[in-house]
Each structure stands twice: as structure tokens, then as C-alpha cells.
Amino acid sequence: MLQLIKDDPWLAPYETDLNTRFKYFQDELKRIEKQYGSLLNYANRHQELGFHHDSAKKGWWYKEWAPAAEKLYLKGDFNDWNNESHPLKKGENDIWEIFIPDSEGLKNLSKVKVRVQASNGINDRMPAYTRYAIQDPQSHDFTACIWQSSKKFKWTDKKFNFKEIEAPIIYECHPGMAQEKEGVGTFKEFEENVLPRIKALGYNCIQMMAIKEHPYYGSFGYHVSNFFAPSSRFGTPEDLKSLVNAAHNMGIAVIMDMVHSHAVKNFAEGLNDFDGSGHQYFHEDGRGYHTGWDSKLFNYGKEEVSRFLLSNIRFWLEEFHFDGYRFDGVTSMLYHHHGEGMAFDHYDKYFKEGVDWDAIRYLQLANTLIHQIKPEALSIAEDMSGMPGNCRPVEEGGIGFDYRLGMGIPDEWIKLLKHKSDEEWKMMEMWNVLSNRRHGEKTVAYAESHDQAMVGDKTVAFWLMDKEMYWHMNKSDDNIIIDRGIALHKMIRLITSTVGGEAYLNFIGNEFGHPEWIDFPREGNGWSYKYARRQWSLVDNHELKYEYLNEFDKALVHLLNEKQVLSAQPAQLLNVDEHNHVLIFERAGLIFVFNFHPTNSVPDYEFWIPKKGTFRYLLNSDAPQYGGFDRLNPETEHVSFEKQGGDFLKIYCVNRTALVLGK
Structure with missing residues (x-):
């Protein structure tokens, strides 16, 4: 019996399906190894x-x-x-x-x-x-x-060891929009201006979007035309190598947004109908076209297509020293219906209805290849369906990803901010959304990624503060909307990162509450770059409150790194108080206290803890350097006491404040 089924008895009725799926992969791998000598040779x-x-x-x-x-x-x-x-x-x-x-x-x-x-x-x-x-x-x-690697460029990243990174703390970024100028940023500018910021914040991994060549800049790099070419709008291939090399020398891993779920339909620039057959790289007729994305869909069952895509995976790892991939659109790949309009409310949906076995086999081969080339590499699936075994080893019956994106978490935050007043927030509902994930499958938690920042949506900061950000972000300006926004922005990010998974992701600029949305140049906005950039001057201005959020993010990332929070066992719930909107949990030996109530600050708040001890504040979102109201003495020590046969702590539980206590 496959280990995947042993660990999840609910999968027992699908044992035949899982065994068939696994054998489909095994037979193909054996054929490849017999015909080509190895999977590595196949992917050359x-x-x-x-x-x-x-x-x-x-x-x-x-x-x-x-x-x-x-x-x-x-x-x-x-x-x-x-x-x-x-x-x-x-x-x-x-x-x-x-x-x-x-x-x-x-x-x-x-x-x-x-x-x-x-x-x-x-x-x-x-x-x-x-x-x-x-x-x-x-x-x-x-x-x-024609491009030949320059002999002038020399890699100097041999000392970089991804294995030393305990858990990924990911800074998602786009090189073109990473500069403040109204134009397209370059790899060189990113290396010189942005990498030092990421290093200073403490992130240990960057996830780069839009690396492969794409005709339309506004596609955010998701309509790829040339799969082996770095986008020249950002510089030369050597410029990209220099960026990766510099990141590695800072101790930062670099992963790429890998778009193998579809390709641009453009005829002149891309692969579409290259040989005139209509189905060289892609499926024939309607099956080869994604109506929602207006793009072409690969035929993963065809040998040359498989070799093309697997070679693409090998190429970026070896030629550019990337440390792994975040696979885009995995849900679309897994199912013939692409997940559109589908509620994944029964296991039948994962094994019986519209599953693309060729795509699953391709992803299993891809993940096998990645870890053959670079065992410590990261492989992350963007899958909203919750396919069982997505992030379990292939030999256990899984698909082989290391992590999945916790896509339900940002959706839930947007629902709360958009549709419910603070008084209506339910602590247990919040906890369930953040902690609900498949046993043994790692999750990348995030409060917002690029998806939430695009036109048609809003960032968490903009949902919280909206137009008030234009007028009341000066530190000398008191404004209750801004006060609420800054307080909740910090709390949302801290609870998401510490409960939501085994890795954490932030999108470029959102750490300091970057105002407004992302809108790439297009006909509808007069081809303007005004909203396709990052206004670093806002966070660099010591008179503005953006600095508070940036400093809190730095402290948050430091805590995650120093205390190895993300590699610890999942958070253990200690206390739920719906009346006072208080959530308390333990992870990595730390006590996390969240009071989401708009007004209720509770003196002498008692709660049970797993182990006795003397505790101090390691992080306090109400501290003045983070834009708080300084209602707690940072030198205070809390000594546990026995009560009813257990160990308890007593604290001043301040409203709209998150506290992290350590022994």
C-alpha cells in the first residue's frame, strides 16, 4: 500500500486510482531510463x-x-x-x-x-x-x-548552501516594477537597489516573476513566448546571472515563477502552430485553448513536448543557478476543466472527474528531475483544488512538490475586510482557516501576494485604510482609520506567518503597506507606468508611518528566523475568547497572544500555558517603533503560576495588539 493511503485512510477507496497513477509514472520513467539512459539525459x-x-x-x-x-x-x-x-x-x-x-x-x-x-x-x-x-x-x-555565455562573467556563489536555510521566508518580486521610476526596471537596478532592502529585512528567498520572455509586459510574465530566454526588457542573460549570484552571496535563495501551465497564443513570437499542424506543442482544437487565459495548452503526453518542458526546468537550474520554482497554474494543469467553476468538495473530484493523467505524470517527472539536479531545491505548487498528495514524495504516491501555496488564506482576509465589521470577526473561524491543511504537506502561508494587489482587487493596507493613506500617513497626524489599519496590518501578517504554514511569503512593497494597486501599462490607462512601480521613497521618509510597518516586518522576519518558528510543529491552540476577540497559541516554544477587539483591553487576562516559566515580550505590535501606543512596559516579566492543576499566565491583554512571549 502506498504511504499516502496509509497516512490518510479516507484515500482507501481510491487505492486503485492512486496505484494506476503511480504505475503510469513508473512505466514512463523506466522507458525514459531504458531509452535515454537517465531522466537527466532525457531533459537535455x-x-x-x-x-x-x-x-x-x-x-x-x-x-x-x-x-x-x-x-x-x-x-x-x-x-x-x-x-x-x-x-x-x-x-x-x-x-x-x-x-x-x-x-x-x-x-x-x-x-x-x-x-x-x-x-x-x-x-x-x-x-x-x-x-x-x-x-x-x-x-x-x-x-x-544567438547567445553564448560570456567568459567575462564568473560565478562566485559556491559557498551558498540552500540547506542552511531552515524554512523559506519568501519575498515575491517583479524586476520591472521594482524601481520607483515610471518605467521598466532592470536586473542590474534590482541587484543594486532592491536586493540590499530584502537582505536588510531578513528574507532568505526571493521569488522572481516575469523572468521568461513575454511579448506583453502587462501579462505579468504569465504569457510566455520564449521559454529559454530571460526577458531582454530587463537586461541581458548575464545581468540575470549577476543578480542571482549577488543574492546567493547575501545568503538569499532565488526561485522562479515557472509557467508550464500554458503559453502565449501569439503566432509571431511564440510556439503556436510553429510547424503548421495546429497541434505541434499543444493539444488540438478546443482542448488546446484556455478560454479564461486566452492562451495555448501544452500536450504533456507528447514526448517532444515533455522533453522541451523538462529541459526547460534543467536549463534554468544549471545555467542560471536558480534554486527552484513556484509552478503557476497547477490546478489548470491537473484537470481538463482547469478547476473553473468546480467545487472540490469530494475526493471523487481529485481522482474520478476530469483528471489529466498526462499532466500529473509530467509534474511527477518534473519534481523528480528538480531534486535529482539540486536535492535541496524548492518546488512550490499554486493549486487551489487541494489535490491530496500534491506535496508528498512521488514514491509515496504523491506528485512531488515540496510546498503548496495557502491560497485560501488571503481570500479569507479579503472577505473579512470587505464584508464584515471588526465586531463580527470570529476567532475560531479565523483559526480554522489558518490552521486547516493536509497532514504532512507543507504550506506557504501569505496574507497577500501579487494576486491581491492587481487592479480589480486591493492590498490589505488599501482595504484597511484606502484614501486616508493619501492624507494621514504623516507621523504627526492622528487618524483613527490609519491607526486601525496599521494595527490590523501588523496583526494579520504575524498570525498568518505563524499559524498558516511552514513557509511565509510577502509581495514586494506590501511589507510597508504600499498604497494603491498594481496596474501595468495598457490601452485603458494610456500606457502609463504610474502604478507599475514601487514607491520606496514612502518607506524611506522618516516622517511617514510606512516606516512603522517596515520595521515591524523586519522584526517579524527576524523572529521567524531566530526562533525557527516555521520549521517547528504546527501551532497549538491554547485559548479562544470570542467575547474579547482573543486568540492565544503556542509554536516553537513561544506564546502568541492576539487581541483583535476594537476596544476591549483586558487587565489581568489569565490563560493556560503548556509549560511553566518566566516570560518576556519578544515582539509587541503596540511598541512605539511599530506605530503602536506603547501601553505595555517592554521590561515586564510574566511569571507563570499554578491554578487548578495547570500552569497559567496573567497579562494585560491590549486591544488590537499582538504579543509574542518567550521564556
């Missing part, structure tokens, strides 16, 4: 296809998989964009190839395209394994560039 297509310099023959090989194409020609600045002077020959396994001697002028940074003649006409296309693509500033058209 990027070393075979695309452009590669042959130093022995003194020239370049270009190879492309295009089974249904009739003719292929290479054109570029090296041959004055001649349409027919350099035809490719079709060889085994539908691989087209051509060799171009160095003497013909093809070199690093040469601009090229491949001219494809097929049933859909004659079209100039981007080679599928393009490693660098540049956009014309006037026409906005993309052109492929």
Missing part, C-alpha cells in the same frame, strides 16, 4: 536543439523540431535576411538542421529568424529554443539573438 534537449557552436568544425549548428513543416530556412543579419540561401535539412525524428561556418558571419548576438513553409503558409518564426530575444523599440517586434 536544449543542449541538442537550437544554436550551438562547434569549435572543432568552427561553425554553428542550428536544429529544430518541426514534424509537419515542409521547408525551413535560416535567415538573419549574417546573410542580409535572405529568405532561401540557408535551407535546413530534415533528418531523423523530424529534426531539421543546418551547419553554418564561422566564415559566413554568424556569431554571438547575430539576429536570426527561421522561415517556416508549412500548410499555414510561409512565416518567419522565432526558434523554439531561443535563449535571447530582443524587441524593436519602434515596431515592438521580437527577433531572436
Whole structure:
């Protein structure tokens, strides 16, 4: 019996399904190892296809998989964009190839395209394994560039050891919007200006969005066109390497938003109908199109597609030293219905109804490959369905992810802030949402990510304070809406991080309550960058209250790191008081006290604790340096006492305040 079923008896009725799923993976892995020698060899297509310099023959090989194409020609600045002077020959396994001697002028940074003649006409296309693509500033058209790694760049990150990171505390970020200027930020600017901020806050991992090339900047990087190319709008591939190298030298891991759930439908820039068959990389007809995302869907059951995507995983880990991936849109991959309009209220929904076995097998192979290449790497699933075993090892019957995103947590915070007054908040409901997760499957907790900050939604800070942030964030300005907002902003982040999971995530700028939403340049806003940036001047201004939130976030992250809170056993509930809106729990030997009540501060508040001792405040959200009202003496010691056969503490339980007590 699979370990997954042993640990969850409710899965027993689905033992046949899970065994079949596991065997489907095992059979494919055995076939791969027999035919290719190893999974690693199978995932080396990027070393075979695309452009590669042959130093022995003194020239370049270009190879492309295009089974249904009739003719292929290479054109570029090296041959004055001649349409027919350099035809490719079709060889085994539908691989087209051509060799171009160095003497013909093809070199690093040469601009090229491949001219494809097929049933859909004659079209100039981007080679599928393009490693660098540049956009014309006037026409906005993309052109492929040959890219060779520069010998000038040297990795200096050998001493970085991801294993030393106890638990991921993740700073989610987008390089383009990370600067204050109204424009597109670069990898270099991020390295110089933003990495030091992240280091100062104490985060040990960054999650980078929009790394792969995408035609439309406003897609936030989720409509990928060139899967092996870092987006040139942020700089060169070497600039990205420099950023990762710098992060590693600061002790910060770097993971990438991995978009393998779909691809841009754009014909000129992407893979769509490359060989004229209509279904080369993607499923045929409607199954190959995601109506909600207006994008193309991969056929994970096709060998060359599997090799393309797995090679993509290997490429970024090895070439750019990434430390893992946050897989986007996993729910869409797992089910033919993509999770749209589906309530996952019964185990049948995970095993019997519309499950894509090819996609599950692909994800199992992907996670196996990731940990073969880099055992300590992170693999995070964005899955809202709650698929059992998503974050359990493949050999136990799982899919192999290390963590899943706790997507229900931010949704619940938005519901509370949007639909209920403070007096209506229920402590037990809050606790259940934060603590409810599958046993043995790790969760990344977060109060808000980029999703909650986009146009059409609001950040937690904006839900709390809205337009008052424009007028009352000066430290000398008293305002009850701002006071409430700052107090609850701190409490929400502290309770989310300490109860919600085994890792924690924050989106860039939200740590200091960045005002307003994110709105990328588009026709509807006059192609403005006003809301596609981060206003660091707000938090750097010592006269503004944003500094309070930033300092609290720094203290929160320090606590999580120093006390190893996230790697400890799940939080143990000690006290629920619906009348006073008080929640008290223990984790990592610390006592966490939350009083969410708008007005009730309770003197001599008694509660049971697991072990006796003398306690002091390790973190107090009411402290003046965090924008609090300084109602507690930071030097106070609380000595436990016996009562009714147990150990108790007595404290002043201050309203809208979170306290962390340690021995």
C-alpha cells in the first residue's frame, strides 16, 4: 500500500486510482531510463536543439523540431535576411538542421529568424529554443539573438548552501516594477537597489516573476513566448546571472515563477502552430485553448513536448543557478476543466472527474528531475483544488512538490475586510482557516501576494485604510482609520506567518503597506507606468508611518528566523475568547497572544500555558517603533503560576495588539 493511503485512510477507496497513477509514472520513467539512459539525459534537449557552436568544425549548428513543416530556412543579419540561401535539412525524428561556418558571419548576438513553409503558409518564426530575444523599440517586434555565455562573467556563489536555510521566508518580486521610476526596471537596478532592502529585512528567498520572455509586459510574465530566454526588457542573460549570484552571496535563495501551465497564443513570437499542424506543442482544437487565459495548452503526453518542458526546468537550474520554482497554474494543469467553476468538495473530484493523467505524470517527472539536479531545491505548487498528495514524495504516491501555496488564506482576509465589521470577526473561524491543511504537506502561508494587489482587487493596507493613506500617513497626524489599519496590518501578517504554514511569503512593497494597486501599462490607462512601480521613497521618509510597518516586518522576519518558528510543529491552540476577540497559541516554544477587539483591553487576562516559566515580550505590535501606543512596559516579566492543576499566565491583554512571549 502506498504511504499516502496509509497516512490518510479516507484515500482507501481510491487505492486503485492512486496505484494506476503511480504505475503510469513508473512505466514512463523506466522507458525514459531504458531509452535515454537517465531522466537527466532525457531533459537535455536544449543542449541538442537550437544554436550551438562547434569549435572543432568552427561553425554553428542550428536544429529544430518541426514534424509537419515542409521547408525551413535560416535567415538573419549574417546573410542580409535572405529568405532561401540557408535551407535546413530534415533528418531523423523530424529534426531539421543546418551547419553554418564561422566564415559566413554568424556569431554571438547575430539576429536570426527561421522561415517556416508549412500548410499555414510561409512565416518567419522565432526558434523554439531561443535563449535571447530582443524587441524593436519602434515596431515592438521580437527577433531572436544567438547567445553564448560570456567568459567575462564568473560565478562566485559556491559557498551558498540552500540547506542552511531552515524554512523559506519568501519575498515575491517583479524586476520591472521594482524601481520607483515610471518605467521598466532592470536586473542590474534590482541587484543594486532592491536586493540590499530584502537582505536588510531578513528574507532568505526571493521569488522572481516575469523572468521568461513575454511579448506583453502587462501579462505579468504569465504569457510566455520564449521559454529559454530571460526577458531582454530587463537586461541581458548575464545581468540575470549577476543578480542571482549577488543574492546567493547575501545568503538569499532565488526561485522562479515557472509557467508550464500554458503559453502565449501569439503566432509571431511564440510556439503556436510553429510547424503548421495546429497541434505541434499543444493539444488540438478546443482542448488546446484556455478560454479564461486566452492562451495555448501544452500536450504533456507528447514526448517532444515533455522533453522541451523538462529541459526547460534543467536549463534554468544549471545555467542560471536558480534554486527552484513556484509552478503557476497547477490546478489548470491537473484537470481538463482547469478547476473553473468546480467545487472540490469530494475526493471523487481529485481522482474520478476530469483528471489529466498526462499532466500529473509530467509534474511527477518534473519534481523528480528538480531534486535529482539540486536535492535541496524548492518546488512550490499554486493549486487551489487541494489535490491530496500534491506535496508528498512521488514514491509515496504523491506528485512531488515540496510546498503548496495557502491560497485560501488571503481570500479569507479579503472577505473579512470587505464584508464584515471588526465586531463580527470570529476567532475560531479565523483559526480554522489558518490552521486547516493536509497532514504532512507543507504550506506557504501569505496574507497577500501579487494576486491581491492587481487592479480589480486591493492590498490589505488599501482595504484597511484606502484614501486616508493619501492624507494621514504623516507621523504627526492622528487618524483613527490609519491607526486601525496599521494595527490590523501588523496583526494579520504575524498570525498568518505563524499559524498558516511552514513557509511565509510577502509581495514586494506590501511589507510597508504600499498604497494603491498594481496596474501595468495598457490601452485603458494610456500606457502609463504610474502604478507599475514601487514607491520606496514612502518607506524611506522618516516622517511617514510606512516606516512603522517596515520595521515591524523586519522584526517579524527576524523572529521567524531566530526562533525557527516555521520549521517547528504546527501551532497549538491554547485559548479562544470570542467575547474579547482573543486568540492565544503556542509554536516553537513561544506564546502568541492576539487581541483583535476594537476596544476591549483586558487587565489581568489569565490563560493556560503548556509549560511553566518566566516570560518576556519578544515582539509587541503596540511598541512605539511599530506605530503602536506603547501601553505595555517592554521590561515586564510574566511569571507563570499554578491554578487548578495547570500552569497559567496573567497579562494585560491590549486591544488590537499582538504579543509574542518567550521564556
